[in-house]
Amino acid sequence: MARTRAILIWAMLTAAVGVPLVVAAQSPLLAWRQPVYIAAGLSGVAALALLLVQPLLAGGYLPGLPPRRGRRVHRAVGVLLIGAVALHIAGLWITSPPDMIDAMTFAAPTAFSHLGVIAMWALSTAGLLALLRPRLSARAWRAGHSTAVGIAVGASAGHALLIDGTMGPLSKATLCLLAVAATGRVLIGLRVWRLVQRRTP
Amino acid sequence: MLTATPSRRLLLAAGSAALATGAAGLVVPARAAGLPPTRSMRGGSNNYRPGAPIVSRIGSGGFLMTGTVRRAGDGAPLPGQRIQIWAHTTEGHERDPHSHGATLTDANGVFRMEMPQIVPAFGQAHGHLAFDSEGFETVFLRPVMSSPRDTRLSADFVLQPV
Structure with missing residues (x-):
């Protein structure tokens, strides 16, 4: 039973991550884009997919990756995620510098640009806190990383959903929903608010 | 009850x-x-190339960009005004010189430009238009298509005399 369950969970995760990537890689829009723009877009899709993997690793929800081992992988995937976002931004910058300057300065006409930049800063904060973790109190670490991650996932989902791009609408909506649900579930499961709550008796 | x-x-x-x-x-x-002037839209001037040549159409056409040019205040149509147009299309990126072209308004202040099909780029299927000639204040527009399958798009200019 446990084995069947494990296979099922991994199969579902592979589909949730793989299907949006395959759909995006077959988008007709790619025919009219330069390689650097295509790479930038797909890096964004990959980053979105990793946002679903991250909470599952942190919470130890994946079979074969219990919390301690899961978190080691979580750290490695975190580096990968930040790398994917960096490629996404760099590729878009090369494709159209004025559009990226507008986005970064919150001067773009599109709401998804604002959400994307908010997600970028939140994700950078989450990563920076992970680097500084040895110097942080348990309370500061938990409150900070959880808050930053919550903002990053929420803003990323909004960013992706508002974009008319290479992702398929159905696989995109499913991936966003799963990432938000998994992040919420893990934050609640870890009872991240408890350390913050104890401070105020 | x-x-x-x-x-x-x-x-x-x-x-x-x-x-x-x-x-x-x-x-x-x-x-x-009186008729208020059109304000430039945010992001309207992105990937603008000054002095795009006047062309009978951009690329091989298939998509129609139309609009009107009028004077602020009395709303009089402005003939012979130069409007520059560019977009990400099936034939090139916004930055490519061959994606840019200009046309002049007719006696009724109407302009029409055949261009390649606009495809979504940077999250939205949109076009860019500019008025930056003498006599009126510069205006940059960035109209968005309601559906990426649309085969036409329009944008109207109301220009403020300088």
């Missing part, structure tokens, strides 16, 4: 009617002062 529903509906209807009247009332004085 039954009277609660119609009365709430009545209240909503009366309320929105009052709001609509208020909004219309606000519009009237602006109209009395």
